[in-house]
Amino acid sequence: MSENHIKPMLPDIFTIPRDEKHPPMLLGGYCRHCNAHYFPKPRYCPRCLEPPELKEIGNAGIIHSLTVVRTKPPLGLPQPYSVGYVDLEKGSAGSGLRVFCLFDPESVDHLKIGQKVVLRVGPLGHDGRGDTRLRPYFKPVHENEEG
Ligand SMILES: [Zn+2]
DSSP: OOGGGEEESSSTOOOOOOTSOOOOOEEEEEEEETTTSSSSOOOSSTTTTTOOOOOOOOEEEEEEEEEEEOSSOOOOSSSSSEEEEEEEEOSSSOOOOOEEEEEOOGGGGOTTTTTEEEEEEEEEOOOOOSSSSEEEEEEEOGGGGGG
């Protein structure tokens, strides 16, 4: 089955890549009034209560912390799987937010704090009723893959 037919786990969390030249991006909320980013996008800005706009907030960063979960996973996730926090890059392509996320299941035994990671989107787990869903996850960048 083509990934084009698999639905995202939730709407407005990430962009679905069209091709290699358009990598997936995390989507969050941006409040112009407060110049503040949020992930995921809240209904109202917690500072000023204006509704934030949906905005791309980044797709690369550094692992801040992580854990490996070896108990029976929810939602058809692989066993084991890893979750943690990634500090997104700042600047034009990134918000500098610290986001909670899944890591690449293939990399569970090779993840390190401080490691550079990039966002990927692919079929991972299901929706609770058995239908496969697209989920975002971060994959370590190896020096020879950068660029
Ligand atoms: Zn605000």
